[in-house]
Amino acid sequence: MIHASPHAVTSRTTGQIMGLVLLALAPAVLAGFWQFGWPAFILWLVCVVSCLACEAACLHWSGKPVLPVLWDGSAVLTATLLAMSLPPYLPAWLAMLGSVCAIVLAKQVFGGLGCNLFNPAMVGRTILLVSFPVHMTQWINPHALTNAMSFSEALAISFQGLPIPDALTSASLLGHVKTEIGRGIDLLDSLQPFANDSAWSGARAGSLGETSALLILAGGLFLAAKRIIGLRIPLGFLLGVAVPALIAHGLAPQTYLPAATHLLSGGVMLGAFFIATDYVTSPSSPTGQWIFALGAGFLSWLIRTWGGYPEGVGFAILLMNAIAPLLDLWLRPRIFGRSLTGKSLPARRVEEGLS
Amino acid sequence: MPTIVIPPLRRLLQRWGVHPDSHKYPAAGLDIEDAGLPDMLRLPLSQHVGAPAKVIVEVGERVLRGQLIASTGGKISAPLHAPTSGTIVAIDEAVVPHPAALTDVAIHLRPDGLDEWIPLKSELYPINLSEREISDRVEDAGIVGMGGASFPSAVKLSLGHRSKVTTLMLNGSECEPYLSCDDRLMQENAHAIIEGARLILKATGATRVLAGIEDNKPEAILAMKLAAKPFPEVHIVKIPSRYPMGADRQLIKMLTGIEAPADGRAADVGVLVHNVGTAYAVYRALRYGEPLTERVVTVAGGAVSAPRNLRVRLGTPMAYLFERCGGLRVPPARVVSGGPMMGIGVQNLDTPVVKGTSGVLALAAAEVGEREASACIRCGSCVEACPVGLLPLEMAARIHANALGEAEEIGLDDCLTCGACGFICPSRIPLVQYFQHAKGELASRSREQKRLDTIKELTEAKAARIEREAREKAEIHARRKAERERAQAAEAAAKAARAAEKETEA
Numbered sequence: 001m002i003h004a005s006p007h008a009v010t011s012r013t014t015g016q017i018m019g020l021v022l023l024a025l026a027p028a029v030l031a032g033f034w035q036f037g038w039p040a041f042i043l044w045l046v047c048v049v050s051c052l053a054c055e056a057a058c059l060h061w062s063g064k065p066v067l068p069v070l071w072d073g074s075a076v077l078t079a080t081l082l083a084m085s086l087p088p089y090l091p092a093w094l095a096m097l098g099s100v101c102a103i104v105l106a107k108q109v110f111g112g113l114g115c116n117l118f119n120p121a122m123v124g125r126t127i128l129l130v131s132f133p134v135h136m137t138q139w140i141n142p143h144a145l146t147n148a149m150s151f152s153e154a155l156a157i158s159f160q161g162l163p164i165p166d167a168l169t170s171a172s173l174l175g176h177v178k179t180e181i182g183r184g185i186d187l188l189d190s191l192q193p194f195a196n197d198s199a200w201s202g203a204r205a206g207s208l209g210e211t212s213a214l215l216i217l218a219g220g221l222f223l224a225a226k227r228i229i230g231l232r233i234p235l236g237f238l239l240g241v242a243v244p245a246l247i248a249h250g251l252a253p254q255t256y257l258p259a260a261t262h263l264l265s266g267g268v269m270l271g272a273f274f275i276a277t278d279y280v281t282s283p284s285s286p287t288g289q290w291i292f293a294l295g296a297g298f299l300s301w302l303i304r305t306w307g308g309y310p311e312g313v314g315f316a317i318l319l320m321n322a323i324a325p326l327l328d329l330w331l332r333p334r335i336f337g338r339s340l341t342g343k344s345l346p347a348r349r350v351e352e353g354l355s
Numbered sequence: 356m357p358t359i360v361i362p363p364l365r366r367l368l369q370r371w372g373v374h375p376d377s378h379k380y381p382a383a384g385l386d387i388e389d390a391g392l393p394d395m396l397r398l399p400l401s402q403h404v405g406a407p408a409k410v411i412v413e414v415g416e417r418v419l420r421g422q423l424i425a426s427t428g429g430k431i432s433a434p435l436h437a438p439t440s441g442t443i444v445a446i447d448e449a450v451v452p453h454p455a456a457l458t459d460v461a462i463h464l465r466p467d468g469l470d471e472w473i474p475l476k477s478e479l480y481p482i483n484l485s486e487r488e489i490s491d492r493v494e495d496a497g498i499v500g501m502g503g504a505s506f507p508s509a510v511k512l513s514l515g516h517r518s519k520v521t522t523l524m525l526n527g528s529e530c531e532p533y534l535s536c537d538d539r540l541m542q543e544n545a546h547a548i549i550e551g552a553r554l555i556l557k558a559t560g561a562t563r564v565l566a567g568i569e570d571n572k573p574e575a576i577l578a579m580k581l582a583a584k585p586f587p588e589v590h591i592v593k594i595p596s597r598y599p600m601g602a603d604r605q606l607i608k609m610l611t612g613i614e615a616p617a618d619g620r621a622a623d624v625g626v627l628v629h630n631v632g633t634a635y636a637v638y639r640a641l642r643y644g645e646p647l648t649e650r651v652v653t654v655a656g657g658a659v660s661a662p663r664n665l666r667v668r669l670g671t672p673m674a675y676l677f678e679r680c681g682g683l684r685v686p687p688a689r690v691v692s693g694g695p696m697m698g699i700g701v702q703n704l705d706t707p708v709v710k711g712t713s714g715v716l717a718l719a720a721a722e723v724g725e726r727e728a729s730a731c732i733r734c735g736s737c738v739e740a741c742p743v744g745l746l747p748l749e750m751a752a753r754i755h756a757n758a759l760g761e762a763e764e765i766g767l768d769d770c771l772t773c774g775a776c777g778f779i780c781p782s783r784i785p786l787v788q789y790f791q792h793a794k795g796e797l798a799s800r801s802r803e804q805k806r807l808d809t810i811k812e813l814t815e816a817k818a819a820r821i822e823r824e825a826r827e828k829a830e831i832h833a834r835r836k837a838e839r840e841r842a843q844a845a846e847a848a849a850k851a852a853r854a855a856e857k858e859t860e861a
Contacts, residue, residue, distance in 0.1 A: 002454070002455060002456060002700065002702075003689055003700035004454070004700070004777075004785055004787055004788035004791065005695075005696060005697050005698060005699070005700070005772075005774050005777070005787055006695060006696045006697070006774030006777045006778045006787065007689050007691050007695040007696075007698060007700060007716070007718060007723055008375055008376075008532060008695040008696065008718075008722065008723065008724070008778060009723075009724040009777070009778055009780070009783060010373075010375075010724075010778060010779055010781070011724070012781050013726075013781050013782075013783070014729055014732055014781045014782050016781070017732070017734065017781055068727075068729070069729075072729065074732075112730060113729075113730045113732060114730040114731045114732050114733060114782075115730070230735075230739075279732050279733045279734040279735065280732055280733045282733075284733055284734075284735035284738045284746060284748060284749075285738065285746060286738075328746065328749065332746060332765060332766075333738070333744040333745075333746070334744055335617065335743055335744045335745060335766050335769050336604060336605075336608075336614065336617065336742065336743040336744050336769065337604060337614055337615055337616050337617030337618075337619075337743075337769070338616075338617045338769070342766075344616040344617045344618035344619060345614055345615075345616045345617065346616065347615070347616050347619050347623035347624050348613050348614075348624060349521070349613075349624055349625040350521065350522050350607070350611045350613050350624050350625045350626055
């Protein structure tokens with residue numbers, strides 16, 4: 001047996017990376033469970049079980065080893081990200097459908113882990129959003145302490161399609177603003193009902209795991225500190241949203257939401273730190289990462305502001321996913337001793353570099 | 356002596372590389388010890404880059420330590436000397452440190468235990484020797500790059516002289532994990548290293564020495580600074596610890612901020628890089644007249660009972676060195692000649708120490724971390740780690756798809772095969788193996804292409820020659836025919852004239 005160098009490796013493995021990302025997501029997910037109660041937990045569980053089942057089935061059919069790949073945690077991560085981006089009371093069958101789309105269509109059809117072009121969780125969510133717009137915009141007031149729902153009631157909502165009590169439903173900020181602007185009501189009035197929302201703690205209507213910007217941000221910074229993700233993509237994404245929002249809001253405050261509201265609502269934080277940073281579907285060259293992230297952020301803002309949907313993070317990331325391989329091809333890093341075009345640098349003598 | 360400090364901004368802007376666990380202790384904390392003499396020394400004829408040395412001794416001959424046993428085999432080559440006194444018992448194939456576990460011709464020397472030197476010509480003030488003389492003696496001593504590259508040092512000296520280099524860089528980075536032979540050498544023999552560096556300065560005409568030492572070796576930095584104190588032209592510079600800091604272009608960039616052109620040499624920017632071990636060997640050769648017969652080797656790894664640095668005769672088998680270090684505690688998962696990042700995995704413990712062997716490692720399974728490769732998750736760690744700015748994952752994907760040409764287009768030729776990418780990969784993809792395979796394949800393709808081109812040229816030349824010869828033959832033939840006809844016509848005319856004459860006479 002001949003061994004090639006190097007004869008040493010880091011201790012970090014794919015499974016550990018996935019585990020750390022899940023750990024970073026845990027606070028935001030737990031906060032979601034806390035705020036939205038049992039249905040949210042059931043939604044997450046359904047996503048995890050269906051994603052694992054789909055992954056196992058596909059691996060089995062394609063004749064690949066099943067258990068080692070299931071253990072790498074990538075399917076659980078996809079399931080968690082998908083669940084976090086769904087309305088908390090979504091019926092279970094829709095969650096299953098979303099999981100099938102995410103794992104089978106977006107991931108395994110392309111060849112499994114590492115081969116997919118689009119972020120699986122976002123493909124699942126977007127297909128659901130486009131196909132079932134009513135279910136996918138059924139938002140819930142956070143009510144954990146005041147209106148705790150029993151586990152059996154939650155099961156009924158998830159699996160038997162029991163209608164959600166009207167008292168619980170609410171509009172999300174972005175959706176409400178979109179509707180009101182469509183009716184010609186300006187922002188100063190339409191934002192009134194949301195004055196008491198806490199975007200930081202997450203006590204507001206929204207997707208399961210997207211409401212607490214603070215916890216998501218903390219998780220993201222944890223990953224950056226652990227060097228699992230770089231800061232180029234999150235920063236680029238946030239800048240891509242914030243800069244146009246600042247300019248537009250500065251020009252016409254009645255029509256355009258302020259930058260802070262954009263950053264703290266909907267999926268921006270989750271998208272910036274956990275979805276756009278998905279290794280497989282983002283570029284790996286530094287310049288490519290900047291362009292990818294700025295583009296995704298800017299597209300999110302564009303879609304939110306002028307598109308038909310109130311939220312655009314998912315679409316924006318998918319659109320940029322499509323050009324990520326091209327960005328990697330075109331924006332390769334400069335090779336040592338060569339110019340950007342690949343020509344050998346002119347020889348500068350060291351004497352010149354010294355004082 | 357003004358202290359040269361790496362500007363913080365330069366450190367910050369150069370973000371390549373990896374930080375493997377150093378594993379330098381306990382070996383780095385112990386004095387260098389003499390390894391002694393094994394039962395048999397096997398000396399491969401190719402211990403350097405370039406043509407193999409030519410054997411000049413015969414089987415059965417008794418040789419003394421330092422005696423020339425194989426002479427320079429070409430322009431780029433190095434001679435070989437007997438590491439101890441003894442008898443040449445065979446000149447035969449033997450295992451050598453080779454990535455594909457190939458064998459090569461080696462001189463087998465059985466030591467007689469007397470360790471008797473040839474008469475040595477010492478020089479009290481070698482610095483007074485001429486440039487030419489220094490270079491010649493370095494060549495005669497068989498010195499090659501001791502950091503592992505094994506390029507003949509004398510060739511490098513004359514190249515440096517021709518390119519009018521101004522700076523000699525002493526490479527004391529020793530960025531490979533486990534290895535501490537340079538560290539110990541600098542601590543124990545700093546004075547000799549600095550003298551050696553000054554001799555190299557003299558031989559090349561360079562004017563200053565920059566010795567780069569990683570900041571994880573404070574004792575070595577201190578020792579070298581003390582030894583360099585009397586010489587204003589020698590600067591000891593602390594550089595960040597990072598792998599592969601010892602790659603020459605990366606070292607030049609860190610020390611001076613200047614990037615050597617990819618298609619050129621370090622000498623093009625006025626720099627000559629030599630390992631500290633090489634400087635030490637140069638000093639021994641010039642001051643004491645000793646040819647290169649031994650070197651310092653780090654014997655380490657989790658499977659070794661008592662790791663330490665040994666002064667080892669060339670040709671010593673690895674098994675002997677492990678024995679000298681208390682034997683192996685556990686069966687090693689992998690035995691490596693060199694450092695763990697770029698060293699050669701060896702199968703046979705009879706593999707000898709050669710001039711470029713800096714370490715002999717017996718690694719336990721946990722240290723190697725061997726595991727089945729899984730799918731690339733495109734995490735980009737390899738991109739961040741690459742000291743050359745390549746996209747290792749993209750190159751590997753193209754090589755995997757057998758698109759070697761495309762891999763070459765995106766920079767395969769610039770790859771150092773340093774192994775930083777393979778080290779950091781969480782999916783344990785054998786990236787370096789891909790690159791080495793592709794490089795080898797492309798090289799053999801281009802050789803094949805060259806061969807085909809030559810054959811084509813020769814065939815065409817032959818066809819042209821045959822055609823030319825045929826044409827010339829035809830021309831000669833035609834000319835002769837014409838001459839013959841002319842002669843015949845003339846004869847006929849003469850005959851007719853004679854006949855007419857006769858007629859008139861009659």
